[in-house]
Amino acid sequence: GQNIDQPTEMTATEGAIVQINCTYQTSGFNGLFWYQQHAGEAPTFLSYNVLDGLEEKGRFSSFLSRSKGYSYLLLKELQMKDSASYLCAVREANAGNMLTFGGGTRLMVKP
Amino acid sequence: EAQVTQNPRYLITVTGKKLTVTCSQNMNHEYMSWYRQDPGLGLRQIYYSMNVEVTDKGDVPEGYKVSRKEKRNFPLILESPSPNQTSLYFCASSLTSGRRETQYFGPGTRLLVL
Numbered sequence: 588g589q590n591i592d593q594p595t596e597m598t599a600t601e602g603a604i605v606q607i608n609c610t611y612q613t614s615g616f617n618g619l620f621w622y623q624q625h626a627g628e629a630p631t632f633l634s635y636n637v638l639d640g641l642e643e644k645g646r647f648s649s650f651l652s653r654s655k656g657y658s659y660l661l662l663k664e665l666q667m668k669d670s671a672s673y674l675c676a677v678r679e680a681n682a683g684n685m686l687t688f689g690g691g692t693r694l695m696v697k698p
Numbered sequence: 699e700a701q702v703t704q705n706p707r708y709l710i711t712v713t714g715k716k717l718t719v720t721c722s723q724n725m726n727h728e729y730m731s732w733y734r735q736d737p738g739l740g741l742r743q744i745y746y747s748m749n750v751e752v753t754d755k756g757d758v759p760e761g762y763k764v765s766r767k768e769k770r771n772f773p774l775i776l777e778s779p780s781p782n783q784t785s786l787y788f789c790a791s792s793l794t795s796g797r798r799e800t801q802y803f804g805p806g807t808r809l810l811v812l
Contacts, residue, residue, distance in 0.1 A: 617797045618797045618798065620800065627806075628805070628806070629788060629803035629804060629805050629806055630741070630788070630803050631803070632800040632801075632802075635798060635800060637797060637798070674740065674741065676741075678797055680797070684795040684796070684797060685743060685746065685756065686731075686743070686801060687743070687757070688733075688740045688741040688742070689740055690738060690739065690740040691740050
């Protein structure tokens with residue numbers, strides 16, 4: 588089984604940088620995903636990490652440390668449309684590569 | 699357009715009345731799964747399917763059934779719905795169950811069981 592923790596809510600200012608942390612415990616780590624979910628909509632894929640280090644994709648970057656069971660999503664140059672929930676999900680090798688989600692972090696971007 | 703579709707999008711029903719939520723994908727994906735999303739609990743997997751006629755339980759399978767007779771369809775069946783199954787349901791698919799494969803989510807079905 589897995590245990591995935593992320594903050595419930597965060598607030599940031601338009602134009603700023605925000606870091607959303609995710610810690611996890613798993614017996615068979617096989618990759619970590621970040622998804623974005625606007626209220627009432629389906630989650631959409633943001634990033635994937637399986638090796639240690641930083642993956643950059645435009646304004647969004649994701650970092651992974653497997654030894655620490657830790658990841659973060661970094662959002663730069665925040666825009667109002669970035670107000671959404673951000674879901675951390677860990678893939679476990681032992682369960683059909685099942686994806687287990689954290690509770691999500693609701694980010695509010697203020698002017 | 700590549701997509702995952704679900705029907706219905708919204709459903710109000712009563713306890714004990716059998717219902718089916720359909721899920722269909724047009725991307726020839728092998729892997730399909732069902733999740734429910736509840737406030738404070740995040741997305742939890744109900745069932746998944748690695749391919750046609752291959753299904754397995756996720757974290758919260760009680761009270762649900764699935765079938766995978768064709769590659770494109772993966773219906774979720776609630777034989778006797780109860781109020782604790784009131785939730786937002788998402789179907790998702792990916793090309794395979796490979797570790798790099800991202801899942802594509804349907805638009806969601808909001809279910810209320812009275």
